[in-house]
Amino acid sequence: MAAKSCRKIEVLVAAHAIMGYVxxxxxxxxxxxxxxxxxxxxxxxxxxxxxxxxxxxxxxxGEAYLLxxxxxxxxxxxxxxxxxERDGIDRDLKSLEAE
Numbered sequence: 001m002a003a004k005s006c007r008k009i010e011v012l013v014a015a016h017a018i019m020g021y022v023x024x025x026x027x028x029x030x031x032x033x034x035x036x037x038x039x040x041x042x043x044x045x046x047x048x049x050x051x052x053x054x055x056x057x058x059x060x061x062g063e064a065y066l067l068x069x070x071x072x073x074x075x076x077x078x079x080x081x082x083x084x085e086r087d088g089i090d091r092d093l094k095s096l097e098a099e
Contacts, residue, residue, distance in 0.1 A: 011048070014040055018048055019057065019067075028064030 017038040022029055031049055035042040049065055052058040056070025 014038070014044060015048055015052070018045060018052070019071075022058060022065055023067050025066070028061045028066045030064050034065075 017040065018034055021034055021037045025033075031042055031045045034040070034049065035045040038045070040048075049058055052070075053060050053065070053068070056068045056073070058065045059068040
């Protein structure tokens, strides 16, 4: 949670709203659908969603969007790193038990 003295970075709040809406959608959604659902302007959604597509966060299908794999790849790397750390801890614990 952010410290009370920190001000929100509105573009990140908007990106979170966009990703939340697109992620919950069962079908690809248009920029207009996202703008209507989030209360953001169509222009803001268009620019942010275009950037998110370039980053791989969203995938464009015709004129609509669905979640891309960009954030999943970041999470997979983090998960792999954590699993490696856990495996190291497991090895250390087993060596202590063997003593």
